[in-house]
Amino acid sequence: MIIVMQRDADEASVAAVEAKIRAHGLDVHISRGVERTLIGAIGDERKLDPEMFDPMPGVEKSMHIVKPYRLVAREWHKADTIVVAGGVPIGGNTVQIIAGPCSVETDAQMNAAADGVKAGGARLMRGGAFKPRTSPYAFQGKGVDGLKLLKDAAGRHRLPVVTELMDVRMLDAFLEHGVDVIQIGTRNMQNFDLLKAVGQVATPVILKRGMSATIAEWLMAAEYIAAGGNHNIIFCERGIRSFETAYRNVLDVTAIPVLKRETHLPVIVDPSHAGGKAWMVPALSLAAVAAGADGLLVEIHPNPVEAWCDADQALTPREFGVLMERIGQVARAVGREI
Ligand code: PEP
Ligand code: MN
Numbered sequence: 001m002i003i004v005m006q007r008d009a010d011e012a013s014v015a016a017v018e019a020k021i022r023a024h025g026l027d028v029h030i031s032r033g034v035e036r037t038l039i040g041a042i043g044d045e046r047k048l049d050p051e052m053f054d055p056m057p058g059v060e061k062s063m064h065i066v067k068p069y070r071l072v073a074r075e076w077h078k079a080d081t082i083v084v085a086g087g088v089p090i091g092g093n094t095v096q097i098i099a100g101p102c103s104v105e106t107d108a109q110m111n112a113a114a115d116g117v118k119a120g121g122a123r124l125m126r127g128g129a130f131k132p133r134t135s136p137y138a139f140q141g142k143g144v145d146g147l148k149l150l151k152d153a154a155g156r157h158r159l160p161v162v163t164e165l166m167d168v169r170m171l172d173a174f175l176e177h178g179v180d181v182i183q184i185g186t187r188n189m190q191n192f193d194l195l196k197a198v199g200q201v202a203t204p205v206i207l208k209r210g211m212s213a214t215i216a217e218w219l220m221a222a223e224y225i226a227a228g229g230n231h232n233i234i235f236c237e238r239g240i241r242s243f244e245t246a247y248r249n250v251l252d253v254t255a256i257p258v259l260k261r262e263t264h265l266p267v268i269v270d271p272s273h274a275g276g277k278a279w280m281v282p283a284l285s286l287a288a289v290a291a292g293a294d295g296l297l298v299e300i301h302p303n304p305v306e307a308w309c310d311a312d313q314a315l316t317p318r319e320f321g322v323l324m325e326r327i328g329q330v331a332r333a334v335g336r337e338i
Contacts, residue, residue: 001048003039003062013058014039020056024048036060046070067262069219071226072233077264083232085204086160086180088123090234091266095331095338096295098162098268099320100126100154102310103139104146110153112302116317118157120324121338124181125154126162126297130170131309132187139308144170147177162206162297168197179203186211186238186273189221199228206297208236208270211249215258222265235259235267236297237288239274248276248313251284256291268295272313278304281315282323289330296327 003017017039018028026043041048045064053062067073082091090096099122101113110127117125129146131139142149147163154161160180165171166188174182181204188194189210198205205225209218222233237256239249251274259267271284285296301307301314315323328338 001041001045001050001053001062001064003041003053004060005037005039005058006060007036009037009058009060013056016056017053017059020052021048067219068216069223071231072219072222072263072265074262074264079264081231081264081266083204083234083266085124085162085232085234088160090204090268091294093336095289095293095327095336096124096268097122097298097324097327097338098124098126098295099298099300100150100162101128101301101307102272102299102314103128103131103308104142104149104163105308107149107153109302110149111156112317113300114153114157114159116300116302116320117154117159119317120300120320122298122320122324123159124162125150125157125159126183126299127153128164128183128309130164130166132164132166132185133309144173144177147173147179151177151179165194165198168194171197171201175201175203181206181234183236184208189213189218192224195221195224196228199225199230201230202232203230204232204234205230206234206236206268208238209240209252209255211239211241213240215255215262218259219262222263231265233265234295235263235265236270237267237274237293238270238297247274247280249274251275251287253287253291256288256293260292266294267292268297269293270297272297272299272310276313278313278315278319281313282326285323285327286330289327289336290334292334298323 021041029040031038050062104127127150131141162181164183183206269288304314
């Protein structure tokens with residue numbers, strides 16, 4: 001960390017900053033220029049924060065020089081990490097497709113959806129049993145019964161399952177039901193207690209981007225999970241909030257190469273919650289794969305018009321099958337496969 005002193009900072013202010021750095025166990029290097037004095041803190045600067053120095057007398061500003069995230073940073077781990085999710089490798093040369101309905105509804109709906117997931121060639125199945133709805137009066141999900149329906153339907157095709165965890169108290173039920181991948185949704189990206197809890201287990205975690213989260217905040221959220229010991233983390237870009245009302249969210253395609261540079265962990269894209277309309281899903285899917293995404297999380301439903309949640313953005317199994325062909329073409333064009 002570097003602390004830049006004000007032009008007229010006196011020796012007592014410099015000494016106070018130096019003492020504070022040393023009190024945290026770091027060394028100090030002072031550089032006295034013509035204009036300014038710069039104080040460098042040498043050592044593990046993650047213990048320090050600009051907030052500790054900015055209010056001190058004589059300090060103009062202070063800043064980190066290394067990134068605040070470490071376990072998830074490519075800076076410290078050059079090679080791509082492959083996260084094995086229910087036996088399926090995510091982050092390697094194969095672009096992995098996860099598909100399924102927004103929410104688990106009925107046995108028949110789940111079985112028909114699972115048939116569509118399998119027929120299309122996806123390798124994992126999604127389905128929300130606990131739904132984070134804007135309205136408390138909207139369908140909230142089938143709860144634990146939904147976990148069972150999801151596992152049973154997916155199990156018929158030996159598909160591992162992905163489902164959203166909203167409440168720490170449900171983690172044991174997720175483990176008991178053999179959830180293969182825990183999804184942390186947009187609304188919980190900075191629910192730090194939830195992040196700490198999933199950091200304590202070995203189950204892979206899909207960490208969706210908060211709807212207004214910066215890349216740095218997202219990486220720090222992942223760092224929370226990794227700091228607990230669970231390094232099986234997959235980032236999922238799902239669109240961010242903007243002023244635009246013509247679509248649900250803006251798919252931040254730029255985030256894909258930026259994240260791939262910043263972290264060694266896999267990066268997938270959810271084109272369904274980005275556009276919010278089924279007809280936008282193909283274009284966004286292809287853009288994501290072309291830009292380097294390691295996978296896609298796509299909502300499909302056997303009968304979208306009747307879906308209990310996110311009806312407008314679900315593809316039919318047939319539409320999904322057509323899209324998978326095109327995803328394969330783009331994947332091969334960029335040297336990957338599906
Ligand atoms: C979902 O995947 O169904 C979901 C609620 O996603 P998000 O957290 O991205 O809104
Ligand atoms: Mn949804």
